[in-house]
Amino acid sequence: MYSLNELLKDTVLQGGSDLHLTVGVPPMIRISGYLRKLGEEVLHQEDVKKFAKEILKERFEEYDSHGEKDLAYSLSNVGRFRVNIFKQRGSDAIAMRVVNSKTPTLEALNHPPILKELCKKRRGLVLVTGPTGSGKSTTLAAMINEINEKRNEHIITLEDPIEYLHSHKKCIVNQREIGKDSISYSESLKSLLREDPDIILIGEMRDLETISIAITAAETGHLVLSTLHTIGSAKTIDRIIDVFPVHQQQQIKVQLAAVLQGIISQQLIPSLDGKRVAALETMIITPAIQNQIREGKTHQIDSAIQTGSKFGMQTMDMSLTKLVKSGQVDINVAKDYSVDGEMFDRLMMY
Known part of the structure; x- marks a missing residue:
């Protein structure tokens, strides 16, 4: 027994x-x-x-x-x-x-420095995406911790359920659990903007209503962090737009282009020490990417990421090659997780 x-x-x-x-x-x-x-x-x-x-x-x-x-x-x-x-x-x-009982830090996770820069944003939408079990919640918790240690503001999280418990450091952190502190995401989101938040964490953008309120909150001067079960920045943007009826999609493209600050897309890769390590695609908004979103040319975003290293961007394949070259991941394992095997091979040659 x-x-x-x-x-x-x-x-x-x-x-x-x-x-x-x-x-x-x-x-x-x-x-x-x-x-x-x-x-x-x-x-x-x-x-x-x-x-x-x-x-x-x-x-x-x-x-x-x-x-x-x-x-x-x-x-x-x-x-x-x-x-x-x-x-x-x-x-x-x-x-x-x-x-993990200990709140993670961006340093401990060995995430790229650009994530700290995203934590400094005063307003806008930051998304962490990836399949189930890819460490999205851990990355978000580390970002909330970074904000909590550096800024004097009010953080509200809506989670189902609450995973990491945040203490009040420089920020006030109010964590609301769906089903316990509120009946539903829908009810919580309706009252959210009346609770005077500066930073809002929405555990998951599940549906049209959640996405709409997240975009509205970002438009009205809040920093909004959330997750989606998508892989890759371009697919994430397409997923958000496709949730809306066709007659609303052009307006959503305009709104999303205006509020989006960055997308972190991640997966966990088996490492040589028998554990797992995160590989991250990072997309940071630029005028060029804003135009691509507004014009529905999301298929061009991967190229913008590939050439955007000066802005802190990297593709998933670029992240994987770094893990191989730093001795953390076997090359064959990394290639199995690559987005474009031929591109991965070319990157490994440099």
């Missing part, structure tokens, strides 16, 4: 990033991107349901009727976890992501 607390302790002790609890297989942990068994005994339906009730407590009935629930879970002397509990094939399943 498995104990949830012991499973979580083992996950943290073994350096796991995720714990998966699914009926019919043993508990599985993800280490350096790969799943491994945490025991041999398979989980039964009653086991996973017991774990779900232990995590959800009085919110179990709400989950049981909706079929899924996101929340944060803390275990004393072990850590914090981002939890998704969901129904599958008539039974419960649980995915738990380990959240």
Whole structure:
């Protein structure tokens, strides 16, 4: 019989990033991107349901009727976890992501200096994008920490759930958890601009309403940080525009070109030390890119990034070659993650 607390302790002790609890297989942990068994005994339906009730407590009935629930879970002397509990094939399943108890810094993450420059912006929209599990939340937390240490302002975060806990340093930091501090993203966003924020973090731009309010907030003098599950700056811009009805898209192109400050697109790459390291594409807004957005020529943005190193820009393939040349990542692994294999080969020759 498995104990949830012991499973979580083992996950943290073994350096796991995720714990998966699914009926019919043993508990599985993800280490350096790969799943491994945490025991041999398979989980039964009653086991996973017991774990779900232990995590959800009085919110179990709400989950049981909706079929899924996101929340944060803390275990004393072990850590914090981002939890998704969901129904599958008539039974419960649980995915738990380990959240580092220490707020990350941009230096510790070894992110490019241009991210610090983005943290100095007084207004506009900064996006961190990438697939699930690519470290978006960690990068955003490091950026909020940078602002918190350097600026005397009011930060409001809307998260589902709250992952990293920020203390008040130079800034006041108010963190609102959807489902706990507010009913929904929609309700939180409606009241957001009345709460006198300077910096706004929106955990995820999920839909048209969220994107609209984020753009409006950026237009009205706030610095807005958020995420999207997209890969690459050009695709991110296309995704935002495509959310809107056709008759609104030209206006959104104009608005987005005016407020966008930068896009950080990242993925986690297996490194030679057995861990993972982030590779980042960085796009910084320039008059040329603003024109490309307004005119719907997003296919030209990759070229602008490639030639924009003096502005702090780099393509994903440029980032990957740096990781190889610095001895952090194997060349064959890096090529597997490259956007353009031929371009990657050419960059490796310089």
